[in-house]
Amino acid sequence: MSYTDSLRVIHPNAKIGKNVTIGPFTVIEEDVVIGDNCWIGSNVNILNGARIGEGCRIFPGAVISAVPQDLKYKGEPTTLVLGNNVTVRECCTLNRGTSAANTTYIGDNCLLMAYVHVAHDCIIAERCILANNVTLAGHIDIGRNATLGGLVAVHQFVRIGEQAMIGGGSLVRKDVPPFVTAAREPLSYVGINSTGLRRRGFSKEDMHHIEDIYRILFVRGLSVRKALTTIEKELPESAYRTQITSFVRDAKRGLMKGFRTTSGASKPGDTHQEG
Numbered sequence: 242m243s244y245t246d247s248l249r250v251i252h253p254n255a256k257i258g259k260n261v262t263i264g265p266f267t268v269i270e271e272d273v274v275i276g277d278n279c280w281i282g283s284n285v286n287i288l289n290g291a292r293i294g295e296g297c298r299i300f301p302g303a304v305i306s307a308v309p310q311d312l313k314y315k316g317e318p319t320t321l322v323l324g325n326n327v328t329v330r331e332c333c334t335l336n337r338g339t340s341a342a343n344t345t346y347i348g349d350n351c352l353l354m355a356y357v358h359v360a361h362d363c364i365i366a367e368r369c370i371l372a373n374n375v376t377l378a379g380h381i382d383i384g385r386n387a388t389l390g391g392l393v394a395v396h397q398f399v400r401i402g403e404q405a406m407i408g409g410g411s412l413v414r415k416d417v418p419p420f421v422t423a424a425r426e427p428l429s430y431v432g433i434n435s436t437g438l439r440r441r442g443f444s445k446e447d448m449h450h451i452e453d454i455y456r457i458l459f460v461r462g463l464s465v466r467k468a469l470t471t472i473e474k475e476l477p478e479s480a481y482r483t484q485i486t487s488f489v490r491d492a493k494r495g496l497m498k499g500f501r502t503t504s505g506a507s508k509p510g511d512t513h514q515e516g
Contacts, residue, residue, distance in 0.1 A: 248265040248266055249263060249264075249265055249266065249267045249268070249269075250267075250268045250269070251263070251267075251268075251269045252269060252270055252271040252273070254271045254272075255269045255270065255271060255272075255273040255274075255275070256273065256274045256275065257269070257273075257275045258275055258276045258277035258278070258279070258295065259277045259278070260277055260278045261275055261277070261278070261279045261280075261281070262279070262280045262281065263281045264281060264282045264283035264284070264285070264301070265283045265284075266283050266284045267281055267282070267283060267284065267285045267286070267287070268285075268286045268287070268288075269287045270287065270288050270289045270291075271289060272289040272290055272291075272318075273287050273288075273289065273290075273291045273292075273293075273306075274291070274292050274293065275287070275291075275293045275297075276293060276294045276295035276296070276297070276325070277295045277296075278295055278296045279293060279295070279296065279297045279298070279299070280297075280298045280299070281298075281299045282299060282300045282301040282303075283301045284301045284302050285299050285300075285301065285302070285303050285304075285305070286303070286304045286305065286307075287299075287305045287306065288304070288305065288306045288307055288308075288337075289306065289318075290306045290318065290319055290320045290321055290337040291305045291306035291320070291321050291323075291337075292320050292321065292322045292323070293305070293323045293327075294322075294323055294324045294325035294326070294327065294349070295325045295326070296325050296326040297323055297325070297326065297327045297328070297329070298327075298328045298329070299329045300328075300329060300330045300331045300333075300355075301331055301332075302331050302332040303329050303330075303331065303332060303333045303334075303335070304333070304334045304335065305321060305323070305329070305335050306320070306321035306335065306336070306337045307334060307335070307336050307337070308336070308337070309336045309337060309338070309339050309360070309361035309362075309379070310336060310360065310361070311339050311360075311361050311379060313339060313340075313341075314339045314340075314361070315340075317339070317340050319337045319338040319339060319340070319343050319344060319361075320337055320338060320343065320344045320345070321335055321336065321337040321338070321344070321345045321347075322344055322345070322346045322347065323335075323347050324346075324347060324348045324349035324350070324351070324367065325349045325350070326349055326350045327347055327348075327349070327350070327351050327352075327353070328351070328352045328353065329353050329357075330352075330353060330354045330355040330357075331355040331356070332355055332356050333353050333355070333356065333357045333358070333359075334357075334358045334359070335347070335353075335358075335359045336359065336360050336361045337361065338361050338362045339361045339362055339379075341361075341362055341380070342361075342362040342364075342380070344362070345359060345360075345361055345362055345363050345364075346363070346364045346365065347359065347363075347365045348365055348366045348367035348368070348369070348385070349367040349368070350367055350368045351365060351367065351368065351369045351370070351371070352369075352370045352371070353371050353375075354370075354371060354372045354373045354375075354391075355373050355374075356373055356374045357371045357373070357374070357375045357376075357377075358375070358376045358377060359371075359377050360377055360378050360379040360381075360397075361379045361380075362379050362380045363377050363379065363380065363381045363382070363383070364381075364382045364383070365383045366383060366384050366385035366386075366387075366403065367385050367386075368385055368386045369383055369385065369386065369387045369388070369389075370387075370388045370389070371389050371393075372388075372389060372390050372391040372392075372393075372409065373391045373392070374391055374392045375389045375390075375391070375392070375393045375394075375395075376393070376394045376395070377395050378395060378396055378397035378398075378399075379397045379398075380397050380398045381395050381397065381398070381399050381400070381401070382399075382400045382401070383400075383401045384400075384401060384402045384403030384404070384405070384419060385403045385404075386403055386404045386437065386441060387401050387402070387403060387404065387405045387406070387407075388405075388406045388407070388437065389401075389407045390406075390407060390408050390409030390410070390411070391409040391410070392409055392410045393407050393408075393409065393410065393411050393412075393413060394411075394412050394413065395413040396412075396413060396414045396494070398493070398494060399413055399414070399415065399416055399417075399494055400416045400417070400488070400491075400492070400494075401413070401416070401417045402416075402417060402418045402419025402420065402421070402485075402488055403419045403420070404419055404420045404434055404437055404438060404441070405417050405418070405419060405420065405421050405422075405423065405434060406421070406422045406423070406434040406436075406437055407422075407423050407424070407428075408422070408423065408424030408425070408431070411423065411424055411425075411426070411428050412426060412427075412428060413428055413497075414427070414428065414494070415428065415492075415494050415495045415496055415497045415498075416488070416492040416493075416494050416495065416496055416497070417496075417497055418455075418458075418485055418488045418489060418492075418496065419484060419485060419488060420433050420434055420438060420451050420455075420481075420485070421433055421434060421455060422434045422435075423497055427497075427498050428497045428498060429497060429498040429499065429500065430455065430459040430460075430497060430498065430499050430500050431500070432452075432455075433448060433451055433452050433455060435448060438451075447481065450476070450477075450479060450481060450482075451481050451485070453476055454472055454476060454481070454482060454485050454486075455485075457471050457472050457475070457476075458472065458485075458489065458499075459499035459500050460499060460500050462499075465489060465496065469486055469489060469490070472485075472486060473486065
């Protein structure tokens, strides 16, 4: 370990790896594990239950593994897990789990920009980006490579599929399926996340196939049940078709709205989500 100065409080039982830099005025409690090659800035609080992987960067003012803001929490031992190479920018607040799931998990190579809040029992898969001031309530599940723009607020128990992109300032009350771009108020389907999919090596054929699935689901004006039947009847079987239809069938909170024009007028498919 290397320290910038001696003005810090580190419990002697905390497990700290090799080549870890810890800035001044940082507090590390007893039940903490920090992997090798981490950089921890000044004025960081790393509290009991934190499990931090290798190569993480935690910027000043962050609070890691704070007690959940859940009145049902009774002090049971739970954890907050950061994978490897996670970046946590200034003043983020990351709460540990409750007895419901026992952990809050943030996967490898995620970027949490300044002032992000992650509540208890959230699961964030690898390579996600949460821009400034994103706020997650409890029990949220976010798939890999998802991007949430600045000031996005997400309701508890919502699921966001992998490779999804949510525009800044959005209120997310319903589930957002994989590979889509979502924005506007109420949150609506805008199209597939074509830029993100191209960057991650999706072929044009696969992107067209995914787009065809969502045209049926979000643009034709069908109920969810009818749309699923139509997708499975009209489109060839594929891993993407299975992934999307399974996500939709499991959407306990319902789905976001279908395609809407910029004037707010509904396009066909706008009212199907409750079906």
